[in-house]
Amino acid sequence: MNKKDLYLTLFRSTFFLSMFTFGGGYVIVPLMEKKFVNELGWIDEDEMLNLIAIGQSAPGPIAVNTSILIGYRMAGFSGAMVTVLGTILPPLGIMTGLAYIYLALRDNALVNNVLLGMQAGVAAIIVNVVINMALRIIKQKKIVPVLVMIAALIAGIGFQVNILWLLFVSALIGLIMTLIDLKNKHDKGESK
Amino acid sequence: MIYLELFLSFFQIGILSFGGGYASLPLIEQELITVQGWITNQQFIDILTLSEMTPGPIAINAATFSGNQIAGIMGGIIATIGVTLPSVIIVQLLAYFYFKYQNLSIVQGVIQGVRPAVVALIASAGVTIFMTAMFGHSDWPIVLSEINWVSVFFFAAGLFLMRKFKASPIQIILVTGVAGGIVYSLIK
Known part of the structure; x- marks a missing residue:
């Protein structure tokens, strides 16, 4: 395949996935996997799982991160630029349009009522997300993550501690735990 | 210069939102409402509502929308670039190291450590959203008769x-x- 076709397919695939997928990263990533692993056969299953793991280890939207990784894997830096554009152009266009419609319609009584109803729906969605994420932490059955979660909750809601500090301290705890873990594994390896 | 401020604010949101789109909510809330005062609580919830209704990542949707509200079409584009740029840089660095050493266990360990704090942060943004939905505002004192x-x-x-x-x-x-x-x- 020549370079132009490669870029075109990368752009078209990410553009259409981003354009027509509702529900964010956890919905779009499996679809990306299907497209690039099963349909195009460009990336094998194991490597795709690694790319997804890297995408989740970086900050930012998971859909954006995964698309950058696919582009990078296929065509280096320029490939990554093509796929990131493909992923952000649809929401950029749609939201720009919506921002103007919103300004024009926000004061309309019916629109206002619809949005007021949706507001309760959004609150339910966020609470549901938090329940799911908290359960995932609790189910690991490890004491440190649960303590970090409770401490961050108290610090964040009770004392309005800056987010930067909370992230920094928890990252430090994660680093220490990982180093202890690696050292334990290393010691075990030596004693054998 | 509003464009530069927008860019820096969203760059900071992008670089700190570990754990996907919802992780950007507490950052957007802190930066845009509390620190900069660019949008109101009500607008924040409207942005969330519109983001849930439309395709695409929440962080991108929120950046485009609030950039537009604050400084027009250019503002929306600049905020979107700002929130995406950290991903473009960091993801490729991680990929480079991964392909070179086939090992990211330290990075992944740090992320594991951040995850419980991120849950708490999203919960704290959730409190604001919940209070506004139930009482019409999230400022104390909350009066039960306003429910x-x-x-x-x-x-x-x-x-x-x-x-x-x-x-x-x-x-x-x-x-x-x-x-x-x-x-x-x-x-x-």
Whole structure:
């Protein structure tokens, strides 16, 4: 395949996935996997799982991160630029349009009522997300993550501690735990 | 210079949102409402609502929308670039190291450590959103007589549908939107 076709397919695939997928990263990533692993056969299953793991280890939207990784894997830096554009152009266009419609319609009584109803729906969605994420932490059955979660909750809601500090301290705890873990594994390896 | 401020604010949001789109909510709340005062609580929830209704990552949607509200079309584009740029840089660095050493266990360990704190942060943004939905604002003191019982019912029904029947966010938005349009138009 020549370079132009490669870029075109990368752009078209990410553009259409981003354009027509509702529900964010956890919905779009499996679809990306299907497209690039099963349909195009460009990336094998194991490597795709690694790319997804890297995408989740970086900050930012998971859909954006995964698309950058696919582009990078296929065509280096320029490939990554093509796929990131493909992923952000649809929401950029749609939201720009919506921002103007919103300004024009926000004061309309019916629109206002619809949005007021949706507001309760959004609150339910966020609470549901938090329940799911908290359960995932609790189910690991490890004491440190649960303590970090409770401490961050108290610090964040009770004392309005800056987010930067909370992230920094928890990252430090994660680093220490990982180093202890690696050292334990290393010691075990030596004693054998 | 508003464009530079927008860029820096969203760059910071992008670089700190570990754990996907919802992780950007507390950052957007802190930066845009508390620190900069660019948008109100109500606008923040409207942005969330529109983001759930439209395709694409929440952080991108929120950046485009609030950039537009603050400084027009250029503002939307600049905010979107700002929130995406950290991903472009960091993801490729991680990929480079991964392909070179086939090992990211330290990076992944740090992320594991951050995850519980991120849950707490999203919960704390959730409190603001919940309070605004139930009482119309999230400032103390909250008076129980201000509670919007229709909203309480919509919230409970939405949560029930998601937990019991695995309803998707877009379905919840559509149902509560239609129900809100009918009920509030009748009782107001």
